Amino acid sequence: MTPRRQRMLAVGLALGGIAIAAVLTLRALDDNMMFFIDVSDVVAGEYPADRNFRVGGLVVDGSVEREPGSLELRFRVTDLRCELPVRYTGVLPDLFREGQGVVAHGRMAGEGEFVADTILAKHDENYMAPEVAESLAEHVTEQTAGLRQGSGECNPQ
Amino acid sequence: MIPEIGHFALILALSLALCQGILPLIGAHRGNVAMMSVARAAADGQLLFIAIAFACLTWSFLQSDFSVAYVASHSQLALPTVYKISAVWGAHEGSLLLWVLLMAGWTVAVGRFSRDLPAEFAARVLGVLGLLSTGFLLFTLLTSNPFLRLTPAPVDGADLNPLLQDPGLAIHPPLLYVGYVGFSVAFAFAIAAMLSGDLDQRWARWTRPWTTVAWLFLTIGIALGSWWAYYELGWGGWWFWDPVENASIMPWFMGTALIHSLAVTEKRGLFKSWTLLLAISAFSLSLLGTFLVRSGILVSVHAFATDPTRGYFILAFLGIVIVGALVLYAIRAPQLDSQAGFHLLSRETFLLLNNVLLVVAAAIVFYGTLTPLLYDVLRLGKISIGPPWFEFAMLLPLLPISLLIAVGMHSAWRAQAPKPLLQRLRLPALLAIAIGILVPGLIYGRFGLLVSIGTMAAFWIMFASLQEPWRSFRRAKGTPAITRAMLGMSVAHFGVGIFALGITLVSAFTVESDQAMQTGATVQNAGYSFELRELRDVQGPNYQAIEGRVEIRKDGEFVGEVRPQKRQYLVQQNWMTEAGIDAHWNRDLFIALGDQLGNDTWSVRIQYKPMIRFIWLGAFIMALGGLIAITDRRYRGGA
DSSP states (O other): OOHHHHHHHHHHHHHHHHHHHHHHHHHHHHHHEEEBOOHHHHHTTOSOTTSOEEEEEEEOTTOOEEOTTSSEEEEEEEOSSOEEEEEEESOOOTTOOTTSEEEEEEEEOSTTOEEEEEEEOOSOTTOOOHHHHHHHHHHHHHHHHTOSTTTTSOOOO | OHHHHHHHHHHHHHHHHHHHHHHHHHHHHHTOHHHHTHHHHHHHHHHHHHHHHHHHHHHHHHTTOTTBHHHHHHOOTTSOHHHHHHGGGSSHHHHHHHHHHHHHHHHHHHHHHTTTSOHHHHHHHHHHHHHHHHHHHHHHHHHOOTTOBOSSOOSSOOOOOGGGOSHHHHHHHHHHHHHHHHHHHHHHHHHHHHHHTOOOHHHHHHHHHHHHHHHHHHHHHHHHHHHHHHHHSSSOOSOOOOHHHHHHHHHHHHHHHHHHHHHHHHHHSOSHHHHHHHHHHHHHHHHHHHHHHHSSTTTOHHHHHHSOHHHHHHHHHHHHHHHHHHHHHHHHGGGGOOOOOOOSSSHHHHHHHHHHHHHHHHHHHHHHHHHHHHHHHTTSOOEEEOHHHHHHHHHHHHHHHHHHHHHHHTOOSSOOOHHHHHHHHHHHHHHHHHHHHHHHHHHHSOOOHHHHHHHHHHHHHHHHHHHHHHHHHTOOTTSOOOOHHHHHHHHHHHHHHHHHHHHHHHHHHOEEEEEEEETTOEEEETTEEEEEEEEEEEEOSSEEEEEEEEEEEETTEEEEEEOOEEEEETTTOOEEEEOEEEEETTEEEEEEEEEEEETTEEEEEEEEEETTHHHHHHHHHHHHHHHHHHTOGGGTTOO
16 A cells, blocks of 8 residues: 555545544533523523533532432532422442532423432532532622622522 | 751752753763763662652651641641651652652663763663753742641641542652653654654664653552552442543553564664654653643643642643653654565554554543533533443554554564465464453343443453463474564563453443342341341441451352451541452452441441452553563664
8 A cells, every 4th residue: 555545544544443433422412511501590490401510509408308218318409599499319438518609400290390310529628519509609798798689599490 | 057058969969860851961962971971870879869859758757847838738647657648658758759759760770771872872861861850859948848847847737538548649750750750751852853853773772672661650559549549449340441541541652653663673673753753742641741740730720720829730731741852853853764665564564553552542532531620621511531431442443453462473574475374373263253252141140232342352362472482382383482582572461461352351241230238137238148147346447447357158158258347537537438459369358338328337348259369460460561572682782
């Protein structure tokens, strides 16, 4: 094979492979990409209905309820403006505590309840997931500054 | 006093690194022998002073000198001695010190073993390494000095992150770093070749052993990290596609491609410019990994924006290294054209495919790791990309590779006649197909397309890897034995087969269940019964724990007992899961305590993981293959 044809072959193979990989992976990406959505937005009904997404905030003090004898539990998560009930079945991460930051993956079921398939709490008391920190900070600023009339209050759907 | 000595030693090392980075390069350009000969002495001195600095920091940790800010925030009095030592590289500042230490070690080794190389070339290699070292030492001293004092000194330190208090994690970063830093040698060889404009097959022969050593350490380092994540994080997974893990696998893919492309360059003088490009990318991705992990950009794009000094420094360094190398490449690459050709069915073609697929694999990881950052920077929303995507996307390049390895290994350079190849591979192929179809069903009771393909590919690779060593073993007197290089390749590929088998079976036949268990209760999982015999309190050196005693039986027969713990570390008040693992060559039983549900009742995670040991075993066999290959006769004695 001449060097020229060799190069053509190399380039052709590379481009072909990359093109196929790109098409397939981008299509798969669509199903596996999860957006982080503020609790307030979820409560206001602004969430993707047919796919998984992430919510995060603080676990409301005193809101954790367990089903006796099973791994099912319910709690509420707040972004300091709205609260969202969450249901989860399984083993919780080490740092899941009331009053601590948490991120849940899952989707909305009926009756305004978020059904989580994964719960994440970071492995460091000082460290909160950046999305959660930002979401909380936004609402704290709103409330303390008393911005627009009605902001800082929860506006459910 | 001691920390100040460390600080000064580091500054002296920086001055020596500057000498090593500038004088030999000028000397090589002008043909000035005196200037070139500075390189080795400067490298030795640099290693000495960095070693002194490292010893000083270690001393501060051993003495619990909490007036040193870095010690105060990553150690405490009750920390066991071994973790006081590993805490030296347990966080950012110290790990950089380890990085420059290893880099100086590599440089001295290059200096020692390059005496047979042309003087100009050796001087250029050492000079480039000196420039890289200058960058890292500057970074350490300007933005991440581990010797800064803290006044007033606290009475006790803040303790090392409990996750890091583990033997696996104590040795994982040094090994990983040896690998990362080792690619800087391949990079320096590439730059030196481009500076001199002289890149022949000898160049590839010099570069190969260095690259292989770096690669084998990176392989072991990644495998240990994965093993650590498996038993320490408490989830029973062995790879999480976490950005930090991705940062290490990208250079690995590139380094693996580089090793294979160097083989072509050495044997046939082909793929020269491609090899250079891979050498540049392997090291650049090591740097990018450091940037991602160390700049805080992964924690949050905004955390990066609020304290950008470190991030900007690495970004600038990364920019200089990559842009500089690529400009040089653009100037020189066109002169490196080679006229040799090869047939479509030949080893060259398969190595080319290997390279393309490995680069695609690295590109996929790159894309999946950086896309969330891009979304955040462009304010398109905060996304995360889940492991299922990576798992699917990785199949695209890695499945074809695993099917092609056997054919490539048995193809000749230049041109391979189809018939003998077919003859040689027929038996292993048929055996592998039979096993691939039967094994999953007979042993694990379930058939599946992907499982069968995976098992088949794994056995095909293993059988094909054994053919050459077997032939050599049974050869007639007087015929040549297999070379070390061939043997190393066979062993490494056998490791790939073992690894592929492990992944296939773990992904297909893992049984997981989360249960609520009371003391005395028994749970069935994957044919085993698990009885929670008792729960008791245990006191550790710097933690207290609740320990479960779980007895495992199969068909009434005693299999083993494990003691999973839930630990609370006293200083940081963190809870940690310490899984109980009953390990066996063909399966692990993984038991972890979840949370307390009530009196004597805990949620318990029980997992059956078939063949999971094969994943790490395979990686170690790959590294062993690399080790065998570099002992080949032709790497001894240099040019």
